[in-house]
Amino acid sequence: MDQNQNGPLQSVRIFALNSFRLDPDRWRDLETDEINAEVLNGFCSSQEQRPLFVHLQPDSGVRADLSFPPGVHTKVLCVSKTVRDSRTELDLEEIEGGGGLSVLIGLTEEVACPLLSNCASRNRWAGGVAQEALTVLERKRRAAMVMKAQMEGHTFLPHPDAVSSHNSRHDGHHDNRGTVAHTELKVSDVALLHACEGTVVEWAELVSDFVHQDWSRQVLDGLKPLPAEEIDFWQSRLKNLLFLQSQLKSSKAQQVASILRAADSIYWSILKDIDREVQKGKQTLFLHLREEHV
Known part of the structure; x- marks a missing residue:
């Protein structure tokens, strides 16, 4: 691996060695493997904020991927890039593969978040503690949902944190369709509006x-896919659509739409274009x- 790019991954190396309790030689094997080295170099050099996934395979040792590894039911390390003050920093976290993600999502959605959002429960906490805990749990839940969607070959549309915070401050002000009631549509919080606009982008x-993925690309690239693979491609595409x-x-997407519409934001029309493109x-x-009679 390029030594100039090894610096940013030093923290990843230490994190992986401690998390998986590995001998340092196992990580050196990862860096010297041609496929893994290409993945690591691609992650370091890319300007995209695409995450890196590191996991342990019983037969082949430590592996690195730019997408969530399918079929993994053990711990996976997720490395993501965050830009702070014009500097790119690495965020490291452990994610449970397989059913662990579903359990985490279920507990967060059905137990933790409703409990912290409840006014009666929240009043028993020190000022700001419940809201901060709720924000952290929402981010963990969102990260788990992203991973679960990737494992299933789906595209997850993340919601802005600001919408969750807005909901927790305005419990019970929704109409029967799950959208924000008209009285809530007077957007005074500029940060909330900007968060929704960034989410639409x-x-x-x-x-x-996703929609511009082309099956013929595989043929043009000389991969010679089998007919069964083409059927799987189209069926998977339909499931994702x-x-x-x-x-x-969903109710949260409708809340984003309501906020944009109320503010007469140009991103409201972009959101409608997204929906039309999917339809x-x-x-x-x-x-x-x-x-094709599929």
């Missing part, structure tokens, strides 16, 4: 990257699968 990029559609219709992709794919 991120959603647009994620959806665009339905997953995207359900996310765009168009789904309808086109239904026609294709019908023609």
Whole structure:
């Protein structure tokens, strides 16, 4: 591995050695392996804030991937980039593979977050402690949902933290459709509006990257895929389009839409374009699968 790029990963090395209780030679094997070295170099040199995943395989040792490794049911180390004060820093965290993610998401959604959001429970905490704990749990839940979606080959649309904070301060002010009531649509919090606008930009990029995936690219690249692989590609694509559609219709996505619409933000029209792009992709794919009798 390029020595100039080894510096930023020194903290990853220490974290992995401690987390997996590895002998240092095991990490050196990772760095000298051609495939792993290419992944590590790509992570260091890329300007994208794409995470790096490090996991332990019983047969092949420590492995590095730029996507969540499928079929892993043990601990996975997630390394993500964060820009602070014009400097890129690495955030390190341990994630449980397999069913552990579902358990974490379920406990957070059904127990921890409702408890911390409850006014009666929150009043028993010191000032600000419950809100801070809720924010941390929301971020952990979101990270787990991103990982779970990647494991299933889906595209997860993250929600802004500001919406969760806004909800916790305004419990019970939602209409029957799950959207923010009209009295809540007068956006005075500029930070909340900007968070929603930034989220729409991120959603647009994620959806665009997915819908522009082209099966013919594999043929042009000379991969010679089998017919069964093409069927799997289209079926997986349909599942992801339905997953995207359900996310765009979720209560939190509708809250983002309500805030943008109330502020007459130009990003409201972008959000509508995202929804139209997903609907168009789904309808086109239904026609294709019908023609192919899949």
